[in-house]
Amino acid sequence: MFEGRDMGFATAGSGGSVVLADAMVAPMRSVPEHNWRDRLAELDLVPDLGEDIGSLRWFRGLATLTALSVAAIALLPDFGPVYGAQPPLPTEAEFEEARAQMIMPIAYGSDSGKRMAATDAVVALAGSPERPRIELTATLGRGDSFARVLQRAGVGGGEAANIVSMVSGVTSLGDIEPGTPVEIVLGKRASRNEARPLESVAFRARFDLNLEINREGGVLRLARKPIAVDETPLRIRGTVGDSLYRSARAAGAPANAIQSYLKIIAGRTSLSSLRPTDEFDIIIDYKRAETGEVKVGDLLYAGIDRDGKSAIQMLKWTLGDNSQWFEASGVGESKGALSRPINGPVTSGFGMRRHPILGYSRMHAGLDFKGGYGAPIYAVTDGTVTYAGRKGGYGNFVQINHGGGLATGYGHMSRFAVSSGSRVRRGQIIGYVGSTGLSTGPHLHYELYRNGRAVNPMSVKFTQRAQLSGNDLAQFKGKLNRLKSVKPGAALVPMRPSTRVQEEPKREIDRLTQRMDGHNIRG
Numbered sequence: 204m205f206e207g208r209d210m211g212f213a214t215a216g217s218g219g220s221v222v223l224a225d226a227m228v229a230p231m232r233s234v235p236e237h238n239w240r241d242r243l244a245e246l247d248l249v250p251d252l253g254e255d256i257g258s259l260r261w262f263r264g265l266a267t268l269t270a271l272s273v274a275a276i277a278l279l280p281d282f283g284p285v286y287g288a289q290p291p292l293p294t295e296a297e298f299e300e301a302r303a304q305m306i307m308p309i310a311y312g313s314d315s316g317k318r319m320a321a322t323d324a325v326v327a328l329a330g331s332p333e334r335p336r337i338e339l340t341a342t343l344g345r346g347d348s349f350a351r352v353l354q355r356a357g358v359g360g361g362e363a364a365n366i367v368s369m370v371s372g373v374t375s376l377g378d379i380e381p382g383t384p385v386e387i388v389l390g391k392r393a394s395r396n397e398a399r400p401l402e403s404v405a406f407r408a409r410f411d412l413n414l415e416i417n418r419e420g421g422v423l424r425l426a427r428k429p430i431a432v433d434e435t436p437l438r439i440r441g442t443v444g445d446s447l448y449r450s451a452r453a454a455g456a457p458a459n460a461i462q463s464y465l466k467i468i469a470g471r472t473s474l475s476s477l478r479p480t481d482e483f484d485i486i487i488d489y490k491r492a493e494t495g496e497v498k499v500g501d502l503l504y505a506g507i508d509r510d511g512k513s514a515i516q517m518l519k520w521t522l523g524d525n526s527q528w529f530e531a532s533g534v535g536e537s538k539g540a541l542s543r544p545i546n547g548p549v550t551s552g553f554g555m556r557r558h559p560i561l562g563y564s565r566m567h568a569g570l571d572f573k574g575g576y577g578a579p580i581y582a583v584t585d586g587t588v589t590y591a592g593r594k595g596g597y598g599n600f601v602q603i604n605h606g607g608g609l610a611t612g613y614g615h616m617s618r619f620a621v622s623s624g625s626r627v628r629r630g631q632i633i634g635y636v637g638s639t640g641l642s643t644g645p646h647l648h649y650e651l652y653r654n655g656r657a658v659n660p661m662s663v664k665f666t667q668r669a670q671l672s673g674n675d676l677a678q679f680k681g682k683l684n685r686l687k688s689v690k691p692g693a694a695l696v697p698m699r700p701s702t703r704v705q706e707e708p709k710r711e712i713d714r715l716t717q718r719m720d721g722h723n724i725r726g
């Protein structure tokens with residue numbers, strides 16, 4: 204329908220008009236009256252570059268556009284900086300120089316001053332007045348002693364000894380943290396030949412104790428200023444997610460606490476068996492002073508919860524003189540089944556074999572482990588070194604007694620890391636792989652003795668487990684319950700607001716500025 208109408212229009216109307224137009228225009232074209240003005244007017248300077256692409260007209264248009272663009276870019280103004288004369292800012296040294304030459308009261312900051320060489324007009328004073336008192340802050344260094352700090356500050360020897368005995372009557376001098384500032388005030392002395400008498404000394408003796416010694420009526424008196432300390436342990440819980448370490452870090456656990464935690468958990472289960480939905484439960488010893496300081500202690504509890512139930516609960520417990528980790532039921536960590544003495548495969552087993560050097564069959568009374576020269580050798584469990592030295596075909600040899608009739612021996616070592624009589628822990632390095640004695644190359648020859656006779660090391664498993672019972676177990680469970688009743692984040696709730704003391708400025712001008720600004724809390 205559409206097509207038909209279109210065609211009809213073309214044949215009837217348009218066709219006729221074209222014929223008419225040609226008839227009228229044809230005579231006009233034959234007149235050559237085109238001068239350069241008309242031609243310029245007819246010239247299409249800005250052809251549509253979307254049409255007739257590739258034609259002569261299109262290329263002309265493109266050339267015009269390019270020429271205009273180049274002209275525009277060439278005429279683009281430059282936005283560089285405008286230079287003018289500007290005096291440079293004074294350097295700090297220049298500023299101090301200028302300030303020292305100011306004529307101003309000392310109280311307004313002309314406090315540095317410059318020394319000038321004395322001229323003939325200068326007459327020396329017979330004597331100069333002394334400061335009536337000296338306030339200073341001494342610092343206790345690492346390996347320093349409290350008495351030495353006092354004496355360095357100018358306290359007389361007898362008085363320093365007196366103060367030390369007063370302080371040690373209250374707290375151990377070893378409890379004073381290195382770096383502790385000691386505020387000392389010295390008074391007026393009778394003559395220049397003696398030490399200034401102490402007026403007061405104040406310092407933090409312990410995390411929870413400030414001490415002050417003041418001269419009252421000619422006698423030194425000690426005042427205890429206890430600092431309130433909150434000992435709520437820090438409990439951190441969260442979901443394991445992609446990475447237990449990263450999740451625990453994000454939840455705010457300190458890095459070394461997480462390392463201890465991972466070590467404990469890895470001793471109970473493979474870390475890769477943890478699910479992303481499991482929850483970790485970390486409790487750390489934590490102390491907060493009202494003055495704002497925080498002391499992060501050791502890991503106390505390590506737990507994993509699965510589906511709302513405790514899957515692993517490990518609590519650190521001190522039994523006798525050593526601490527170890529116990530399960531919630533009171534069973535200690537298993538110490539045993541170690542353990543290979545070296546990171547390497549067994550290359551020769553226990554039993555009869557043809558000796559590689561001697562060439563005849565004889566009993567091989569141990570295991571040979573493959574290991575590179577210098578690779579570390581570990582004690583397979585706790586014990587005491589009973590021999591460390593050369594021993595015939597064994598070369599450099601170490602024997603460790605583990606108690607219970609069990610002992611182990613390690614041969615062909617290149618170097619020793621222990622000596623006879625030293626106590627070793629499971630996993631401790633006792634020496635390094637070598638090829639001493641009758642050996643064809645670096646390897647470890649490892650033997651295990653039961654009641655003095657070499658037996659197949661594969662046949663013995665060390666398993667020692669401590670089991671809490673009776674009173675110990677009751678106390679253990681009590682502590683576990685107390686720790687587990689701590690709410691996560693309870694240790695982070697603000698304590699009552701502490702009164703912070705602003706540092707006293709050193710320069711008089713700063714003091715004035717502060718007073719004028721009204722910032723000084725004390726003033």
Ligand SMILES: [Zn+2]
Pocket residue numbers: 551567569570571647648649
């Ligand atoms: Zn061997």
